[in-house]
Amino acid sequence: MPLLSLEGVTRSVELPDFSRLDILKGIDLDVEVGDHISIVGRSGSGKSTLLNLLGLIDNPTTGRIIFDGAPLEKLSGGKRDRKRGRDVGFIFQQFNLLAGRTALENVMTPLLYATGRQFWRRRVLAEEMLDRVGLSERMASMPDKLSGGEQQRVAIARALVRSPRLILADEPTGALDVETGATVMELLDNVAEQSGAALITITHDPNVAALARRHYRLDNGVLSRIDVKRMLATSLPEASL
Amino acid sequence: MTWWRKKSSERSAAVAAEESTVEATIEPSDEAASIGAVPSAADDLAIRPKYELAKPTKEPRGSLLSSIVGSVVEAWDEVRINRTRVLLSLVGIGVAVCALATVVGAGAVFGQAQTEQYEKSSGRPATLTGYPPFSMTTQQPVESAKYFELLDTLVERYQVSHSTAIRRGSASVQLLNGTQFTAVQGVNDKFGVMHRVDVAVGRWLTEEDGNRLAPAVVVNDNFYEQLGRPDLRTHPTIELKAENLTTAVIVGVLAPESYRPGLSLSMLDQPFRDLVGTKAASEGDITYEIWVPEEQAAQLTDLLNRDIAAVFGDDINPSINRNDYLAWGGPSPLEPLQWAIGGIAALILLLGALGLVNISLVTVKYRVREIGVRRAFGRRRVACSSP
Numbered sequence: 033m034p035l036l037s038l039e040g041v042t043r044s045v046e047l048p049d050f051s052r053l054d055i056l057k058g059i060d061l062d063v064e065v066g067d068h069i070s071i072v073g074r075s076g077s078g079k080s081t082l083l084n085l086l087g088l089i090d091n092p093t094t095g096r097i098i099f100d101g102a103p104l105e106k107l108s109g110g111k112r113d114r115k116r117g118r119d120v121g122f123i124f125q126q127f128n129l130l131a132g133r134t135a136l137e138n139v140m141t142p143l144l145y146a147t148g149r150q151f152w153r154r155r156v157l158a159e160e161m162l163d164r165v166g167l168s169e170r171m172a173s174m175p176d177k178l179s180g181g182e183q184q185r186v187a188i189a190r191a192l193v194r195s196p197r198l199i200l201a202d203e204p205t206g207a208l209d210v211e212t213g214a215t216v217m218e219l220l221d222n223v224a225e226q227s228g229a230a231l232i233t234i235t236h237d238p239n240v241a242a243l244a245r246r247h248y249r250l251d252n253g254v255l256s257r258i259d260v261k262r263m264l265a266t267s268l269p270e271a272s273l
Numbered sequence: 274m275t276w277w278r279k280k281s282s283e284r285s286a287a288v289a290a291e292e293s294t295v296e297a298t299i300e301p302s303d304e305a306a307s308i309g310a311v312p313s314a315a316d317d318l319a320i321r322p323k324y325e326l327a328k329p330t331k332e333p334r335g336s337l338l339s340s341i342v343g344s345v346v347e348a349w350d351e352v353r354i355n356r357t358r359v360l361l362s363l364v365g366i367g368v369a370v371c372a373l374a375t376v377v378g379a380g381a382v383f384g385q386a387q388t389e390q391y392e393k394s395s396g397r398p399a400t401l402t403g404y405p406p407f408s409m410t411t412q413q414p415v416e417s418a419k420y421f422e423l424l425d426t427l428v429e430r431y432q433v434s435h436s437t438a439i440r441r442g443s444a445s446v447q448l449l450n451g452t453q454f455t456a457v458q459g460v461n462d463k464f465g466v467m468h469r470v471d472v473a474v475g476r477w478l479t480e481e482d483g484n485r486l487a488p489a490v491v492v493n494d495n496f497y498e499q500l501g502r503p504d505l506r507t508h509p510t511i512e513l514k515a516e517n518l519t520t521a522v523i524v525g526v527l528a529p530e531s532y533r534p535g536l537s538l539s540m541l542d543q544p545f546r547d548l549v550g551t552k553a554a555s556e557g558d559i560t561y562e563i564w565v566p567e568e569q570a571a572q573l574t575d576l577l578n579r580d581i582a583a584v585f586g587d588d589i590n591p592s593i594n595r596n597d598y599l600a601w602g603g604p605s606p607l608e609p610l611q612w613a614i615g616g617i618a619a620l621i622l623l624l625g626a627l628g629l630v631n632i633s634l635v636t637v638k639y640r641v642r643e644i645g646v647r648r649a650f651g652r653r654r655v656a657c658s659s660p
């Protein structure tokens with residue numbers, strides 16, 4: 033049984049002039065435990081919209097999302113929030129660390145919404161997680177005192193600290209230079225693999241996409257599987273966009 | 274050579290190393306089963322989960338304790354991070370509350386003072402006032418002594434507890450700086466309650482004062498000052514001279530009143546008449562006041578006027594009128610004050626509310642983003658914060 037299935041999922045929004053914009057058109061996707069999937073696409077192709085569906089933040093306009101065998105429409109808002117907190121970890125392009133909180137406090141944030149051992153031992157767990165991303169020296173630093181790469185490592189620690197089964201990364205290297213991006217991706221890939229979580233990386237950088245084992249391309253709201261070698265060969269010019 | 278190619282070769286080494294450690298720590302039963310159930314897409318999965326992480330867990334019921342503690346921790350962090358902002362808004366609310374309390378309180382105090390002022394001068398609601406009426410046929414006022422006597426009997430008949438004749442005149446008195454004139458009024462003991470008389474030293478007149486040989490008087494503060502503020506326990510006396518000469522004992526001093534600068538004193542009705550003589554006492558500034566419950570004022574006025582006409586004849590003008598500050602119906606003279614205070618209070622509330630709105634407007638942009646991020650990590654939706 034897949035961890036997450038999308039069956040004919042579409043998403044449309046109504047624009048201020050009452051016309052409809054179809055952002056996603058009939059997406060089918062199965063995500064298995066331990067999968068590593070990449071989705072590439074130009075900006076505006078609907079990548080973030082898809083990610084919000086995968087992360088149980090938004091509802092599809094039509095089609096079904098089945099998470100862990102349970103159709104999403106059957107879940108109440110609160111159950112969904114809990115499921116998201118426990119099973120999904122987010123990493124954003126702009127890091128989105130909470131300002132005014134130390135790295136450690138940022139990593140502890142998801143554990144505030146946890147229960148039991150994870151909640152009561154949140155400090156120790158957060159410290160361990162920061163240690164795993166190599167930031168044990170910077171735990172007390174504020175986000176604005178950290179470099180971009182360090183901030184994204186804090187964000188990775190935050191996404192993984194509740195041991196999610198699905199990690200969603202939206203352009204995780206988009207705000208980093210190539211070298212730092214490579215290091216951060218390597219770290220994310222390793223940590224995700226060690227935890228056995230499924231990792232979905234959204235990117236417009238084919239080099240980042242190549243790290244995944246299954247590759248998709250999103251074009252005008254249509255998702256199609258692609259061959260990684262061909263992608264690397266054909267889309268290298270695009271990477272320099 | 275680009276970094277990801279280099280990296281993938283490194284990774285296979287890392288993977289191999291990983292695998293050897295995983296082998297030792299893996300839990301055999303359910304975890305293996307769940308992984309085993311993974312179909313084709315997991316074929317190239319070289320790694321087995323090392324941590325408990327990927328284990329499907331039972332849906333937690335959301336422990337009440339941890340969610341309460343979690344909310345408190347989150348709220349406290351919020352206060353800690355936005356210390357200045359929280360402090361400012363608290364100060365703002367505090368200032369608004371203080372201002373509101375001050376204005377309303379001051380208004381109440383001022384209103385009460387104003388009411389008492391009205392009541393001191395024109396009597397408490399409802400005060401009926403009687404002047405000796407004119408006879409239309411003789412064009413003469415009726416005899417005041419008779420009129421007052423009649424009122425005394427009527428007041429008794431209708432069981433009115435508070436009433437007094439008020440006669441005003443003047444007398445000369447010897448003070449520290451020579452002979453001066455003082456206003457004198459003759460009233461009975463009930464006048465004190467009816468006009469909220471405020472005695473600062475000593476006491477107001479009593480019924481027993483009527484038995485004294487030397488009449489008791491209550492002087493105003495100015496009078497007392499000009500006497501050199503003698504100790505009342507020494508029973509200080511004054512010589513009053515009008516038609517007749519009287520030696521009076523001071524038993525009380527009124528509280529200072531800024532608006533009544535002259536000399537004045539009050540004594541009981543009988544000694545007043547002895548002092549100024551029967552003629553002056555029946556012709557001067559004389560009234561009769563009756564304090565009755567407000568709801569009976571109109572009915573009693575009619576009854577009294579009818580009874581007076583029965584004695585003095587139908588050709589007299591009705592002599593009993595309601596005369597306190599609420600007598601004319603319509604809005605209370607305090608209404609403008611109440612409106613003003615209400616307006617100021619509303620203004621303060623508005624300003625306070627604007628301040629709050631302002632603070633929330635400033636934070637809302639930053640908050641929407643932050644709440645969005647928190648929601649991504651499992652924060653529960655609440656009514657006011659779904660981004």
Ligand SMILES: Nc1ncnc2c1ncn2[C@@H]1O[C@H](COP(=O)(O)OP(=O)(O)O)[C@@H](O)[C@H]1O
Nearest residue numbers: 045053055073074075076077078079080081082
């Ligand atoms: N809520 C919305 N209302 C209107 N348009 C939207 C909304 N969400 C997304 N879009 C539009 O849908 C398209 C896809 O958005 P997005 O998923 O953010 O693209 P990407 O992340 O691939 O750059 C964009 O043109 C965007 O303007």
Ligand SMILES: [Mg+2]
Nearest residue numbers: 076079080202
């Ligand atoms: Mg995007």
